[in-house]
Structure formats: C-alpha cells, structure tokens
Amino acid sequence: MAESIRDKVAIIGMGCPAWGERWDADIFDLITEASFAAFDDAGIGPNQIDAAWLGYYVNDFATTGLVLSQTLQLQQIPITRVENGCASGSECIRGAAYGLASKQYDLVLALGYEKLKDTGFGGLVTSGAPGKVYPMYAAEQGAAPGRYAMAATAYFRKYGLSKEEGKRTLAKISVKSHRNGARNPRAHLRREITVEQVMNAPIIAWPLGLFDCCGVTDGAAAAVMCRTEDVRKFAVNHPHDYITIKGFGIAASPGWGKERVDYDFTYWDATEAAAKQAFAQAGITNPRKELSLAEVHDCFSIAELIGVESMGICGYGQGKADVDSGAWEQEGEIPINISGGLKSFGHPIGASGAREVFEFYTQFQNRAEEPSRQLKDVKFGLAHNQGGFPGQFVCGITITGAPDV
Amino acid sequence: MESLKDKVAIVGMGCTPFGEFWDKDPVDLIVDAATEAYEDAGVTSKDIQAAWVGYTSQDTAMTGIILASALQLQFIPVTRVENACGTGAETFRGAALGLASKTYDVVLALGWEKMKDAGFGGIGQAYPGKWHPVYGAAPEVGGAVARYALAATKYFSRYGLSPEEGKRLLAQISVKSHYNGSRNPKAMLRNRITVEQVMNAPIIAWPLGLFDCCGVCDGASAAIMCRTEDAWHFRPNGDFITIKASAIACGPGWGKERMNYEYTTWEETEAAAKQAYAMAGITNPRKELSLAEVHDCFSVAEMIAVESMGICEKGHAKDDIDSGAWEQGGEIPINVSGGLKAFGHPAGASGGREVYEFYKQFQGKAEDSSRQLKDVKMGLAHNQGGHPGNFVCGITIIGEPPSRS
Amino acid sequence: MVGIVSYGAYIPIYRLSREAIGSMWMKSLGKGEKAVANADEDSLTMGVEAVLDCLNGMDRTKVDALYFATDSPPYVEKQSASIIRAAADLREDMLTMDVAHSLRGGSTALKAAFDAVKAGSASTAMVVASDSRVPAPNSDLEASLGDGAAAFMIGDTDVAVNVLGSYHLSSEFIDVWKKPSDTYMQSWEDRFVRDEGYMKVVPQTVMGLFKKLEIDPKEVAKAAFYGPDARTHAAMGKAMGLNPDQIHAPLFDSVGNTGTAQAPMTLVSVLEQAKPGDKILFANYGDGADAFMLQATDNITKIRNKRGIKGHLASKMMLPNYGKYVEIRDLMEWEQGRRPSRRSSLPVIWRERQHLFPLYGQKCKTCNSIQYPKQRICMYCQTKDNFDLIRLSDKTGSVFTFSMDQRAMEVVLPKVFSVVNLDGGGRFYSVMTDRDTTKIEVGMKVEMTFRIQLEGSGLYNYFWRVRPIRC
CATH class of the missing domain: 3.40.47.10 (Thiolase/Chalcone synthase)
Structure with missing residues (x-):
C-alpha cells in the first residue's frame, strides 16, 4: 500500500539569487547562479549529483533537460524536464523526491527557471491554453489576466461586494505583498504602494488593474536534496538546519470549469484537491494553526484571496474579513506571502514553486536577509503553486518543515 | 542506492x-x-x-x-x-x-x-537545450535530418566506406524495417521496399534520402x-512484465562544438546502456536480450545506436547487417516491430510503443503470427531525443517477472 | 603627410553572364558578366569583407573612425557602420558614420577621413564603400549593375598613397533616384543624363583639380573615375584631356557597375599595379563630383598582401541561369512558408554581442581549450567562469563532417551544415556558403565570412558562416 513521503527526503541546500528583469543574463546565467548558490549552500559540487529534475514552461528558448546539462556541463546523468505550466517549480521538487524515495538516486538537484524578458513585449508569452489547444474556441478566450478577472467578478457578486469593496479588498492584498517585498533584497518589485495607487492604476482586465498583477520576471531557484538518513553524509553545511518534505499534493483538474454549469469560479478546485493530498501526507489537520507561513500562488491579487480560501486556511467568503483584520500580514495569524509573493518577488514561471520553498527554508534557518522580515518559531511551511486558469488548473502544493516536527 | x-x-x-x-x-x-x-x-x-x-x-x-x-x-x-x-x-x-x-x-x-x-511534412523545429536566435536555432543550423546526416558522413569517412557503400548499408537497414513493419497491423508504413528504391529516393539531407527517414x-x-x-x-496468470532497468542519460551537449566528439558513437546511449545493464544485471546484451527496439528515426541512428549499446562492436555494423544478424531470425532482432522507420514516430509516444512491442511479444500476442518471436525473456527499448552531440537517451529494459515469492 | 595606408576590396563569388540575362528576355546583351551578391550577402556584409581585406597585416586597434558609404543600406533607420565596426572587431570608442544617398558617398567619406586625420581628430580612419543595388528585371540597368565593395585605411604614417589635393563640386542635377517606397531606382532618358551629367560634371571637376594643383593631365599615370558604361567612361576621360592608356577602365564586363563602390574599386585596382611615384587621378560622380590627386609612395609595394580586386576577380562561380539569379536576389514573390516564422531577440543579441559580431570564443584558463559558443562552465574540464576571450573570426579550419539539407529554411539549397575543427583549436558548427556542392568533402579547408544568418523578428540577423577558402 502507498505510504506518505513525510520526512523521507530532505532539502540540504538551496539557491535563489535576486530576481528581476535580467537583460544581462540568459538561461545559462540564471541556471548557473541558482545551482551554484544551492551547491555552495549544501557544500557539494556539481559532479556529485546523481540526477536532476528541471522545471520550465516556455518551449521557445529551450526544450528537454539538456539545457541543464549543457549549462553545468553535467556528464551523462538523468535529467528530466517536467512541465506543468506555472506549477512546474513544484514538479521539479516532487520528481526529485520520488527519485530519492525510490532509492534510485542518493543526491539530486531540483531546479526551476524561466527567462521571460527576451520576448520583446511586456506580459507573458501566450503559448496557448493548458490542455488541448482549440484554435478558434479556447485559445482565443483570453490570457491570464482576463481569465482570473472572471473569478474576481464572480467572487464579488457571490459575496455581495460592490465593485469598490471588491477592488479595495484586492488592493489591500497587493499593498501587503509590496510591503513584504520591499524588505526582501531578492525581490523584483521593491517599493511599497498604497491602496489608492492600486485602485487608480490602469485596468488590465476589469476588475483587475496593473497592481493586481504580478511581476514578469527572470529568475531561477534550486534545491539540493537527499534522503533524510543521508543528511549527515552529504550536508556538511547543514547537518542540523535542513528541512524535510512533509507532503506533496498535485492535482490536475479535468479542466472544464468554464464549460461546466456547476463551477462558479469562486474556488480553485485543483487547489482544494492538492491541499487535501498534501495535508494528509503531512498529517496536518488545522492548517491555519499548524502552518508557520504559506506562500500562495498570487499571480493576481484574486488568486491569493481564493487560493487561501481553497486550502481551508480561511473559510469560503471570509477572505475579506481576514484581509481587513490583517490576519495574513507578517504579524497576523498566518503570514501569507511574507516573501512578497509572486506579486512583488516576481514570477518566472518555472521557478516560482521552488522559490516558495526557498522562502520557508530561509525563514526556518533564521537567514531572512533583513531582520525585520524574520519570522519566529518556524515549523511548517506551505508552498502553493498553480498553472492554468480558473476552471482549468494544475495545482502543486509542497509542505516542508523542520526535521523534528 | x-x-x-x-x-x-x-x-x-x-x-x-x-x-x-x-x-x-x-x-x-x-x-x-x-x-x-x-x-x-x-x-x-x-x-x-x-x-x-x-x-x-x-x-x-x-x-x-x-x-x-x-x-x-x-x-x-x-x-x-x-x-x-x-x-x-x-x-x-x-x-x-x-x-x-x-x-x-x-x-x-x-x-x-x-x-x-x-x-x-517533416517535424517541427525545436532546439534541445538553449535556443539561440542566430547560432543554435534549429532552422538555422539544421533540423533532425541534417544533424543525423552529419553522423552518416562521418561514419562513412571514418570506416572507409564510399558514399555508395555507405548508402547501401543504410538502405539494408530501412529494407529490414519496412519488411518487419509490413507485417505489423498497427504500423504506419506497411509497404516493402528494395535497396534500389532506397538508394534512388530523393535526397533529404545528403547522404540521407527519403527512405532513410522515419514516418512522421x-x-x-x-x-x-x-x-x-x-x-x-x-494478472493472476503472471503474464505481466517487470521493469528491469530505467536509465536516462543527458549528455552535456556541445558535441558539434567539442573537438573530442566523433559523431560515430552516441555517447548518451553508451552511458544510458551502462546504467541500464548495471541495473538489470546484463553483461552480454547481444546474448541476453530477446529483442531490442532501437530509436531509428533515421537509418544511421539505428546503426550507431546498436554499436553504442555494445550489441555490436563499433565499426562492425556492416558485418551484422550483411549477415542478417538484426533480422527477425538473426542473432538479435532489432526493431522487429518495424521500428520508428516503419511503425512511425509520434515523438512522445515512441518510447512507450517500444515497450509495447516487447509486452506483446512476451505475451505471445504479436498481431501477425509470422512476427511472433519465440522464447522472449528480456527486451530493450532505446529512446532518444536531440541530435548527434546533443542527446538525451532513455533506455528501458523490461522482462519476464521474477517467480512469485 | 596624410594618405592611404592600406586598401582592400571584395567581389562576391557569383557571376551572372549577360548571355543568361539576354536569353531570359530574348534579347542580345553582348558579352561579359556581372558580380552578384549571394542570398546571404548585402552591402553591409560585403563592406565587412572589404574592411577585413584592408585590415590584413594592419593593426585594427589603431582605427579611430569608420565611414560606410552605400546607396543600398540594409536599414533605412539604423546605422550599418556600427555593425561593420563590431564584425571587424574595431574598438568601441571610435566614430562610426554612414554616408548614403549618393553614388559619390565613397569619395566624400574619403575626403572626410583625410580631413579627420589631417586635423588630428583620428590617427587612423577607415572608409568602406559597398553597394548591392538590385536593378529592375528586364531594365537597361539589369545587364550592368553589379555588386562589390572597396575599403581604404587612411593615416599619416607608413603612407602608401599621398593625397596631393582635392576638388569638389556640388550639383543639383538629377540623374538616378529612389524614394523609400520604391523597390527599384528610377532614372531619366539616358542621353540627357549622359550629356548633361557625366560628360559635364566630372570633367569640369577634374579640370578644376588640375587647375588648383597646377598639374598637367599628362602627369597622370592612371585615372580611376566613375562612369556608367564603357563608352561613356572613355568619352569622359577624353573630355578630361586624358589618353586612353591613362584611363583605368572600371570592371564593366567582369563585375559590372557597382554604384557607390565602383570608383573606389577602380582605385583599388589601380593601386594594385601602381609604381612608387605614380600620380593617380581619382574622381567620383553623383550629385556633383569629387576629384583627388594621389601619388603612390615606396610603401605601395609593401601592402600588396590583399585579395583586393585581382584576387576576388579570379575566384568565381557562374550562376547557371537567370532563375538562380532571381532566387538569390529575391526578385519574385515566393510560395508562403508554412513553417513557423523565425524569431530573434534583441536582449539576446545584445548579451552575445561579443560572440556574434566579432565572433569571440572562449579559451579556458584551466585547460586551455577553445570553445564556442559562450559558456559559464568549461566543456572540457568543467571549471566555472574562468575564460579568456579569443577571436575566432580570423581562423581557418577543416571540415570534420557535413550534411546537405534539401529542405532547410534557406534560399540556396541544399543548406550545407558543417562541423569545422578550427586551426589552433576549437570547433565551430556552421553553415557553408559560397560553395560548390560537388566539391565538399571531409577535411576541406574553410574560412569565416560574415553573412545574414536569417531574417527574424523583422531584423537582419548577421552572423559568421564558413566558406571554402576563396583564394
């Protein structure tokens, strides 16, 4: 019978150099910087790696796992490219964990990256829809802001928020993310903003405005992993302050939300399912209490709001109350996106899932770059990562934690 | 491990x-x-x-x-x-x-x-590894045919084959694949061809002609x-198969830029075969394997792959081909299914299709009885992506399950 | 004294015979042929070739200015000289300038370069004139317009050709013109242009020069000047008071009229044969005229290590028919490609500028291996970030293996992909251009050439290819 992955696998080194618009850096630079930061952190060399999992989304600049071996000059090891849209970052860590738990490999690398700023335009490349591309039907029905905006409209209506109230609630989320990001030296967008600025920003897809959208960013994040019993063998730098995987949840939605009459756009069904899997594996019953922090996939402000509700960290329709009370702020009941989130830290697609884990790793080790950002008593962290659109998501949740909890 | x-x-x-x-x-x-x-x-x-x-x-x-x-x-x-x-x-x-x-x-x-x-016609362009708009982009420096043709030219030159002799050798491989495929009801190309037809077919990328290329x-x-x-x-009857080995080798690429890359060996295949044989406990693949499905996107790909896996000595493919060692009745049937050449090559499906061939042969369920091999114990599925000098190779070895303990 | 310290030239390898043009249009065009740029060439790439020829044996780090003259610039907005500078690996801290819009651009640029060196604002300046003007099919110009380039290095030490003086004349006379929206250049009745243009403006300018310098036409050893065709050219010389043996005819029947590059190429041809002490008249036409009196010094015999006109002229391949000409000069609307369009990316080109334009590879400081393209980690010894840059554009190499793709996205098929082991180390994967497919073999020697690699994202994406060593 199947058993939980809890505590079988450890992360002993991570790297996540500062994200931003890296006109000076190509894919090789991003990969080299992140992987060597992780190697150095773990205290290992690239030639010790037995296998690697690589996550990225855009097929225009690379295909296969070869981009990793080409960059690091890795010699004939298995490298698997995993792709699940914006959730590719979670998938690379999950693939690595199975490789270890199955005892096929002893020391592996998981790396997510994305180079988005070589395209010649702002915003995201439109590579088509997740799932099958219907040339006339679905492919032309809107890129990410338009798709998420449908959920915002539906949410406002279902919970009786006026447009003004709804936008103000979302604005507060963005203001929080920027406040957190402003104090994070690795973040892309590092200035604080006000609710009025968010409210008055140009509309991208009504009701979402410019400041409801995350940064389009270049970046990479990497993790060096081994089985927990081997930590002392490999992690010379981290024999004690390593973290373990507590649970994974991956859920691919069948994807017909926008065509099904029973989907109302106010919850993320794939997130619900993935959270259920991950909480079961991690043994978490009350996430709001048990989690020290949650990094939530906030490609848009509305995505954070609904993402938190869908994971059961907040009751359905209760997001506004939490936002108003400051429950998701750094000092609140459960800090959401203490890193700045995708909104402010940036969102290089394939890298975000691993970057979210990096935030927990850094907080756990008391290594937040700026002391005012440091949380206390960090035990469990959740990284929520999703690809696709409302009604058509694949969600990855990675729960990591202190080895001794 | x-x-x-x-x-x-x-x-x-x-x-x-x-x-x-x-x-x-x-x-x-x-x-x-x-x-x-x-x-x-x-x-x-x-x-x-x-x-x-x-x-x-x-x-x-x-x-x-x-x-x-x-x-x-x-x-x-x-x-x-x-x-x-x-x-x-x-x-x-x-x-x-x-x-x-x-x-x-x-x-x-x-x-x-x-x-x-x-x-x-043909396949779309994707550049394994990093895309480079001017230097490495596939349409500028060659699609798959042109890249594999580089290896054919070098193989001929290295082993002293005239273009005529070299092309004839490759033609014999294609003739065999079509003969096998013609008896396989699920295969794409079910016509038998002659060496003369192959030799006289239009050139796609010298020295490879139309019949050196697999079906798209x-x-x-x-x-x-x-x-x-x-x-x-x-399957209470025990007519299932087990995985004996699953190996992946990602080369560092750069063969076309590295002075020490010879173009007459698939280095990644060599490395993957080594991993796979070690896992499966195979020491003499030519004797121990009942069949090998080899990634023959081009005739020259089969020839060099068989050599690279140690099923045939390097530079000795000609002896094997002339003696019929790779035919159905030969020492080691190569691509008894018809191979990518005749069965066809939908890129993501071929690796699984190769395993399917063994599965059916092992169960004694080859659709055309003349295709059925006897005493099938262990099979190899060789699957590779990329181009000569820049491959990722996957080898799956499957076989008879261990006796029930 | 200021003068020319080096020269160079370029003629594309393909030639089209007048017979082939005549047989297409069923008319008699006489003997002779014209040079035709390959599909991957334009005025810019030919300019690079001429500059590199001119730089042969010279110190490229001393060049302080580069003037590029053409009437067929690849971009209407976007400097070409800056790309030529980068491809030729000239220093960044220098003046670059495009001189366009007149057949006279080459000589005008030469004047500017002489003046810059004389004034001390540049110690060494380079002038390159290049043209690849496409004549309208079946027009009178089609048989005569050819493609080519010439380059000069101007300095004040080791001067091979002194400048004794110059004379300039500006004229509002309109003969040929082309609006940005025009595909082909336009002109007026040839008799008007000849009688009131060439025959008057150029002799008038040359006479002004003779008078200014008090030189008798008889002192001229050779004259290099622009002319639209052999007959008019000869008549123009006569009008200047020159004998036929003083006139060095442009390469009308072997290269054609190369526009902006014609008079400069003719001058290179003269300099290839000039003796020390020879006085040389150089005159150019277009919206007026420029005339220079030059005199070869003893150094003239020391700079003959160039391919120049003579070398490039001897190295040629005939286009088999008019159809191949139509193909490589893109004179028809072709079947629309069904494959996805090609892309390019400006940040990538910017990041890789050293590796794309002057073709710098890297040499690992740990294991000394030369490698291309740019790496962070050595291909051979896996050392990280420990490289020196090394220029590969001046390397030769030998073909390790090749293939010839009949279905590639390329005008001239088959597209010849070549793995080249460079002399001195390093391997370069490339497209082979200017090649005879029946003669390609493993082991053959090749050299680098700067070409249009592709047109993607609306840009000309220039890069290096290889070609069989030309001469």
Whole structure:
C-alpha cells in the first residue's frame, strides 16, 4: 500500500539569487547562479549529483533537460524536464523526491527557471491554453489576466461586494505583498504602494488593474536534496538546519470549469484537491494553526484571496474579513506571502514553486536577509503553486518543515 | 542506492495504430491508447492514482491537464515530462519512481504526439537545450535530418566506406524495417521496399534520402503500472512484465562544438546502456536480450545506436547487417516491430510503443503470427531525443517477472 | 603627410553572364558578366569583407573612425557602420558614420577621413564603400549593375598613397533616384543624363583639380573615375584631356557597375599595379563630383598582401541561369512558408554581442581549450567562469563532417551544415556558403565570412558562416 513521503527526503541546500528583469543574463546565467548558490549552500559540487529534475514552461528558448546539462556541463546523468505550466517549480521538487524515495538516486538537484524578458513585449508569452489547444474556441478566450478577472467578478457578486469593496479588498492584498517585498533584497518589485495607487492604476482586465498583477520576471531557484538518513553524509553545511518534505499534493483538474454549469469560479478546485493530498501526507489537520507561513500562488491579487480560501486556511467568503483584520500580514495569524509573493518577488514561471520553498527554508534557518522580515518559531511551511486558469488548473502544493516536527 | 529491477510491473498496455490521422486530435489519441490499456489491465480511470504524460510539442497542448481533460481524471497528480523524442521513456521512469517511492499504487504512463496538424511534412523545429536566435536555432543550423546526416558522413569517412557503400548499408537497414513493419497491423508504413528504391529516393539531407527517414505521424501509447507485489492481482496468470532497468542519460551537449566528439558513437546511449545493464544485471546484451527496439528515426541512428549499446562492436555494423544478424531470425532482432522507420514516430509516444512491442511479444500476442518471436525473456527499448552531440537517451529494459515469492 | 595606408576590396563569388540575362528576355546583351551578391550577402556584409581585406597585416586597434558609404543600406533607420565596426572587431570608442544617398558617398567619406586625420581628430580612419543595388528585371540597368565593395585605411604614417589635393563640386542635377517606397531606382532618358551629367560634371571637376594643383593631365599615370558604361567612361576621360592608356577602365564586363563602390574599386585596382611615384587621378560622380590627386609612395609595394580586386576577380562561380539569379536576389514573390516564422531577440543579441559580431570564443584558463559558443562552465574540464576571450573570426579550419539539407529554411539549397575543427583549436558548427556542392568533402579547408544568418523578428540577423577558402 502507498505510504506518505513525510520526512523521507530532505532539502540540504538551496539557491535563489535576486530576481528581476535580467537583460544581462540568459538561461545559462540564471541556471548557473541558482545551482551554484544551492551547491555552495549544501557544500557539494556539481559532479556529485546523481540526477536532476528541471522545471520550465516556455518551449521557445529551450526544450528537454539538456539545457541543464549543457549549462553545468553535467556528464551523462538523468535529467528530466517536467512541465506543468506555472506549477512546474513544484514538479521539479516532487520528481526529485520520488527519485530519492525510490532509492534510485542518493543526491539530486531540483531546479526551476524561466527567462521571460527576451520576448520583446511586456506580459507573458501566450503559448496557448493548458490542455488541448482549440484554435478558434479556447485559445482565443483570453490570457491570464482576463481569465482570473472572471473569478474576481464572480467572487464579488457571490459575496455581495460592490465593485469598490471588491477592488479595495484586492488592493489591500497587493499593498501587503509590496510591503513584504520591499524588505526582501531578492525581490523584483521593491517599493511599497498604497491602496489608492492600486485602485487608480490602469485596468488590465476589469476588475483587475496593473497592481493586481504580478511581476514578469527572470529568475531561477534550486534545491539540493537527499534522503533524510543521508543528511549527515552529504550536508556538511547543514547537518542540523535542513528541512524535510512533509507532503506533496498535485492535482490536475479535468479542466472544464468554464464549460461546466456547476463551477462558479469562486474556488480553485485543483487547489482544494492538492491541499487535501498534501495535508494528509503531512498529517496536518488545522492548517491555519499548524502552518508557520504559506506562500500562495498570487499571480493576481484574486488568486491569493481564493487560493487561501481553497486550502481551508480561511473559510469560503471570509477572505475579506481576514484581509481587513490583517490576519495574513507578517504579524497576523498566518503570514501569507511574507516573501512578497509572486506579486512583488516576481514570477518566472518555472521557478516560482521552488522559490516558495526557498522562502520557508530561509525563514526556518533564521537567514531572512533583513531582520525585520524574520519570522519566529518556524515549523511548517506551505508552498502553493498553480498553472492554468480558473476552471482549468494544475495545482502543486509542497509542505516542508523542520526535521523534528 | 538500489536497483529498480523488478520493483515495478506493467500490467496493461495500449497503443493506437500509428499514422496520419487527419480525423483524430490529441484527445482521441489519448483516449484510444488509455482505453486499450485500461481494458487490458482491467482497471478504470477511477483506479488511477497518478499519471505521467509525455509529449514534446507545446503548440497543441501544455501541462498535464491535457491528460486529465481527455480522460476526465478528477484532480489526481498528472505530471508532464518532456525530453524531446526521449519523452516516452521518461513517462515510464516517472511512473516507476512514483511507484517505487511507494507514494502511489496504480499509475498511468502515457505518451502521445499529434504531428500531422502542423501544415508541413517533416517535424517541427525545436532546439534541445538553449535556443539561440542566430547560432543554435534549429532552422538555422539544421533540423533532425541534417544533424543525423552529419553522423552518416562521418561514419562513412571514418570506416572507409564510399558514399555508395555507405548508402547501401543504410538502405539494408530501412529494407529490414519496412519488411518487419509490413507485417505489423498497427504500423504506419506497411509497404516493402528494395535497396534500389532506397538508394534512388530523393535526397533529404545528403547522404540521407527519403527512405532513410522515419514516418512522421500521430499516435499514443499507454501503460498501467503498479508495484510488482501488486501485479498478480491484475494478472493472476503472471503474464505481466517487470521493469528491469530505467536509465536516462543527458549528455552535456556541445558535441558539434567539442573537438573530442566523433559523431560515430552516441555517447548518451553508451552511458544510458551502462546504467541500464548495471541495473538489470546484463553483461552480454547481444546474448541476453530477446529483442531490442532501437530509436531509428533515421537509418544511421539505428546503426550507431546498436554499436553504442555494445550489441555490436563499433565499426562492425556492416558485418551484422550483411549477415542478417538484426533480422527477425538473426542473432538479435532489432526493431522487429518495424521500428520508428516503419511503425512511425509520434515523438512522445515512441518510447512507450517500444515497450509495447516487447509486452506483446512476451505475451505471445504479436498481431501477425509470422512476427511472433519465440522464447522472449528480456527486451530493450532505446529512446532518444536531440541530435548527434546533443542527446538525451532513455533506455528501458523490461522482462519476464521474477517467480512469485 | 596624410594618405592611404592600406586598401582592400571584395567581389562576391557569383557571376551572372549577360548571355543568361539576354536569353531570359530574348534579347542580345553582348558579352561579359556581372558580380552578384549571394542570398546571404548585402552591402553591409560585403563592406565587412572589404574592411577585413584592408585590415590584413594592419593593426585594427589603431582605427579611430569608420565611414560606410552605400546607396543600398540594409536599414533605412539604423546605422550599418556600427555593425561593420563590431564584425571587424574595431574598438568601441571610435566614430562610426554612414554616408548614403549618393553614388559619390565613397569619395566624400574619403575626403572626410583625410580631413579627420589631417586635423588630428583620428590617427587612423577607415572608409568602406559597398553597394548591392538590385536593378529592375528586364531594365537597361539589369545587364550592368553589379555588386562589390572597396575599403581604404587612411593615416599619416607608413603612407602608401599621398593625397596631393582635392576638388569638389556640388550639383543639383538629377540623374538616378529612389524614394523609400520604391523597390527599384528610377532614372531619366539616358542621353540627357549622359550629356548633361557625366560628360559635364566630372570633367569640369577634374579640370578644376588640375587647375588648383597646377598639374598637367599628362602627369597622370592612371585615372580611376566613375562612369556608367564603357563608352561613356572613355568619352569622359577624353573630355578630361586624358589618353586612353591613362584611363583605368572600371570592371564593366567582369563585375559590372557597382554604384557607390565602383570608383573606389577602380582605385583599388589601380593601386594594385601602381609604381612608387605614380600620380593617380581619382574622381567620383553623383550629385556633383569629387576629384583627388594621389601619388603612390615606396610603401605601395609593401601592402600588396590583399585579395583586393585581382584576387576576388579570379575566384568565381557562374550562376547557371537567370532563375538562380532571381532566387538569390529575391526578385519574385515566393510560395508562403508554412513553417513557423523565425524569431530573434534583441536582449539576446545584445548579451552575445561579443560572440556574434566579432565572433569571440572562449579559451579556458584551466585547460586551455577553445570553445564556442559562450559558456559559464568549461566543456572540457568543467571549471566555472574562468575564460579568456579569443577571436575566432580570423581562423581557418577543416571540415570534420557535413550534411546537405534539401529542405532547410534557406534560399540556396541544399543548406550545407558543417562541423569545422578550427586551426589552433576549437570547433565551430556552421553553415557553408559560397560553395560548390560537388566539391565538399571531409577535411576541406574553410574560412569565416560574415553573412545574414536569417531574417527574424523583422531584423537582419548577421552572423559568421564558413566558406571554402576563396583564394
């Protein structure tokens, strides 16, 4: 019978150099910087790696796992490219964990990256829809802001928020993310903003405005992993302050939300399912209490709001109350996106899932770059990562934690 | 580290016919292959706990959602893996590691490709590794044919074959593949050809002509997998197969830039074979393997791959080909299915299709009795993506299950 | 004294015979042929070739200015000289300038370069004139317009050709013109242009020069000047008071009229044969005229290590028919490609500028291996970030293996992909251009050439290819 992955696998080194618009850096630079930061952190060399999992989304600049071996000059090891849209970052860590738990490999690398700023335009490349591309039907029905905006409209209506109230609630989320990001030296967008600025920003897809959208960013994040019993063998730098995987949840939605009459756009069904899997594996019953922090996939402000509700960290329709009370702020009941989130830290697609884990790793080790950002008593962290659109998501949740909890 | 040998079993398989299916889309291919596999294993979609899906082209789909939305899978983990034409092997490996890590009990591995919606013959352009607009971009420095042709030129030159002799040698390989394929009802190209036809066919990329190239087509293949201890539940008669080895080797690339790359050996295949033989405990592949399905996207690919796997000594393929050692009745049947050449090559589906050939041969279920091999114990599926000097190679060795303990 | 310290030239390898043009249009065009740029060439790439020829044996780090003259610039907005500078690996801290819009651009640029060196604002300046003007099919110009380039290095030390003086005349006379929206150049009745243009403006300017310098036409050893065709050219010389043996005819029947490059190429041809002490008249036409009196010094015999006109002229391949000419000069609307369009990316080109334009590879400081393209980690010894840059554009090499793709996205098929082991180390994967497919073999020697690699994202994406060593 199947058993939980809890505590079988450890992360002993991570790297996540500062994200931003890296006109000076190509894919090789991003990969080299992140992987060597992780190697150095773990205290290992690239030639010790037995296998690697690589996550990225855009097929225009690379295909296969070869981009990793080409960059690091890795010699004939298995490298698997995993792709699940914006959730590719979670998938690379999950693939690595199975490789270890199955005892096929002893020391592996998981790396997510994305180079988005070589395209010649702002915003995201439109590579088509997740799932099958219907040339006339679905492919032309809107890129990410338009798709998420449908959920915002539906949410406002279902919970009786006026447009003004709804936008103000979302604005507060963005203001929080920027406040957190402003104090994070690795973040892309590092200035604080006000609710009025968010409210008055140009509309991208009504009701979402410019400041409801995350940064389009270049970046990479990497993790060096081994089985927990081997930590002392490999992690010379981290024999004690390593973290373990507590649970994974991956859920691919069948994807017909926008065509099904029973989907109302106010919850993320794939997130619900993935959270259920991950909480079961991690043994978490009350996430709001048990989690020290949650990094939530906030490609848009509305995505954070609904993402938190869908994971059961907040009751359905209760997001506004939490936002108003400051429950998701750094000092609140459960800090959401203490890193700045995708909104402010940036969102290089394939890298975000691993970057979210990096935030927990850094907080756990008391290594937040700026002391005012440091949380206390960090035990469990959740990284929520999703690809696709409302009604058509694949969600990855990675729960990591202190080895001794 | 432990060997994967015999930990994981394949209890059901499906494979669509391969061909130009103007009337089928990705959903049709996926449903057809999965349905055959479900029925073969006696399971339904509800039994599947996780899935790995492989495809290469991001123009027709993205993420794992394509599989969930085609099969209406309800919020289970679906991971898309991509390693170009070596993607098929990755789906099996992902599934095997998921099982061996004991996270899941019953999983689906499915590879598919819809190539005939592109609007042109041949394959689309994708550059394994990093895309470079001027230097490395595939259309500028050669699609697959031109890249493999470089190896043919060098092989001829190195082993002292005149272009005429070299082309004749390769022609014999294609003639064999078509002969095998002509008796395989699911194969794409079922016509027999002569050496003269191959020699006189239009040149695609000198020295390779039309009949040196595999069929570009649509298709899908699928496998239902579980841990070996659970396999008897699905197939009480023991007519399932187990994975003896699953190896992936990603080269560092740069063969076309590295002075020490010879073009007459597939280094990645050599490395993957070494990994795989070690896992499977094979010391003399030529004797121990009942058959080998080899990635013959081009005639020269089969020749060099067989040499690189140590099934034939380097530079001695000519002796083998002239003596018929690779024919059905020969010492080691190579591509008794017809191979990519005649069976066809929907990029993401081929790795699984190769395993399917062994599965049917092992069960004594070759569709045309004249194709049925005797005493089938162990088979090798060789699958590679990329180009000479820049490959990722996957080798899956499958065989008779261990006796029930 | 200021003068020319080096020269160079370039003629594309393909030639089209007048017979082939005549047989297409069923008319008699006489003997002779014209040079035709390959599909991957334009005025810019030919300019690079001429500059590199001119730089042969010279110190490229001393060049302080580069003037590029053409009437067929690849971009209407976007400097070409800056790309030529980068491809030729000239220093960044220098003046670059395009001189366009007149057949006289080459000589005008030469004047500017002489003046810059004389004024001390540049110690060494380079002038390159290049043209690849496409004449309208079946026009009178079609048989005569050819493609080519010439380059000069101007300095004040080791001068091979002194400048004794110059004379300039500006004229509002309109003869040929082309609006940005025009595909082909336009002109007026040839008799008007000849009688009131060439025959008057150029002799008038040359006479002004003779008078200014008090030189008798008889002192001229050779004259290099612009003319639209052999007959008019000869008549123009006569009008200047020159004998036929003083006139060095442009390469009308072997290269054709190369526009902006014609008079400069003729001058190179003269300099290839000039003796020390020879007085040389150089005159150019277009919206007026420029005339220079030059005199070769003893150094003239020391700079003959160039391919120049003579070398490039001897190295040629005939286009088999007019159809191949139509193909490589893109004179028809072709079947629309069904493959995805090609892309390019400006940040990538910017990041890789050193590796794309002057073709710098890297040499690992740990294991000394030369490698291309740019790496962070050594391909051979896996040392990280420990490289020196090394220029590969001046390397030769030998073909390790090749293939010939009949279906590639390329105008001239088959596209020949070549793995080239460079002399001195390093391997370069490339497209082979200017090649005879029946003669390609493993081991053959090749050299680098700067070409249009592709047109993607609306840009000309220039890069290096290889070609069989030309001469």
